[in-house]
Amino acid sequence: MKHALALDIGGTKIAAAIVSETGALIQRAQCPTLPAEGAEAVLGRAIALGRRVMSASPASAPVAAGVGTGGQVDVADGHIIYATPLLPRWSGLPLRQRLEEAWGLPVQVENDVNAAGLGESTHGAGRGQRHxxxxxxxxxxxxxxxxxxxxxxxxxxxxxxxxxxxxxxxxxxxxxxxxxxxxxxxxxxxxxxxxxxxxxxxxxxxxxxxxxxxxxxxxxxxxxxxxxxxxxxxxxxxxxxxxxxxxxxxxxxxxxxxxxxxxxxxxxxxxxxxxxxxxxxxxxxxxxxxxxxxxxxxAALGPDAALVGAAMAAFQRLQAGI
Ligand SMILES: [Zn+2]
The missing domain is CATH 3.30.420.40 (ATPase, nucleotide binding domain)
Known part of the structure; x- marks a missing residue:
């Protein structure tokens, strides 16, 4: 069974989990976002939270990471095109590159609503539906x-x-x-x-x-x-x-x-x-x-939808071999 690290970065809190290929959330952690401290501080907290949840997890080491974040995302290179006012100064951040350097894992970055939609489609209310x-x-x-x-x-x-x-x-x-x-x-x-x-x-x-x-x-x-x-x-x-x-x-x-x-x-x-x-x-x-x-x-997954979907996006990217 493969596992992915998943993060959901919102304006109030950052949630993290280790998620299995079958959508099970194995280990969780969260911390406040404190966006007023700036993008670098938020990024530092996200990196640390990811490390914490990986080291605490009893599951096999993650093969990839998926991140849902507020804002408009360039999914080709994983940078933030436009940040929501809830995450000031997040715009322009090369999020995927920074997280890949920090964690040593392939990272897929998605807008958080898109991640939640994928989570609902794979393991939530839309399970079994393609469109x-x-x-x-x-x-x-x-x-x-x-x-x-x-x-x-x-x-x-x-x-x-x-x-x-x-x-x-x-x-x-x-x-x-x-x-x-x-x-x-x-x-x-x-x-x-x-x-x-x-x-x-x-x-x-x-x-x-x-x-x-x-x-x-x-x-x-x-x-x-x-x-x-x-x-x-x-x-x-x-x-x-x-x-x-x-x-x-x-x-x-x-x-x-x-x-x-x-x-x-x-x-x-x-x-x-x-x-x-x-x-x-x-x-x-x-x-x-x-x-x-x-x-x-x-919806069926509640606040976990974005975590599940971010992990699934990470598995999909691995599968596609990009
Ligand atoms: Zn309008």
């Missing part, structure tokens, strides 16, 4: 496209950024990307929380969610929606509406990509059935007939 669309809904909306069992990166590594698909280019809200009506402005966590405050108002927010408007979270709305208390019906309606917006974008993507399955992950996916019902209804109304019944399911 998969994975949508991550949290503070923003990201995505990954898996075609023929491999991540589709596009020409510049940007593929999968479906949060900026417009669902209302005429009267829509202006987005930070410069676009109008991007789905992220309607179905991300902050968008759902803002819609709640706008539609329900401060008085009923205090009454139904027992918090101030600025403390509203999707998790609180989802908990209310799951019960039968006063306010549960408007909570379900609001989550269904947000799901409907996301479903409009997914319907367009189904027409283009025709995947076997759509997997929805990220914190907002915990909003549960009303959110998923909204997505499925919009897809039935808007997608072309052949793809209207494409299964749309919750």
């Amino acid at each position: 998969l669309l994975c949508v991550a809904v949290g503070t923003g909306i990201g995505g990954a496209i898996v075609l023929d069992g491999r991540i589709y990166h596009g020409a510049t590594g940007l593929a999968g950024h479906l949060g900026h698909l417009s669902i209302d280019a005429i009267r829509g809200r202006r987005c930070g990307c410069g676009g109008i009506g991007c789905v992220e402005m309607y179905a991300s966590g902050p968008a759902i929380e803002a819609a709640w405050v706008k539609q329900v108002g401060p008085r009923r927010t205090r009454q139904w969610l027992a918090c101030e408007p600025k403390e509203v979270t999707v998790a609180k709305i989802a908990a209310l929606a799951a019960g039968a208390d006063e306010g549960s019906a408007p909570a379900r309606q609001l989550l269904g509406q947000a799901g409907g917006y996301l479903g409009q974008a997914i319907a367009s993507l189904l027409n283009v990509l025709d995947p076997q399955l759509v997997v929805i992950g990220g914190g907002v996916a915990q909003a549960g059935e009303p959110f998923f019902a909204g997505i499925r209804q919009a897809v039935r109304e808007r997608a072309m007939p052949s793809v209207q019944q494409t299964p749309i399911v919750p």
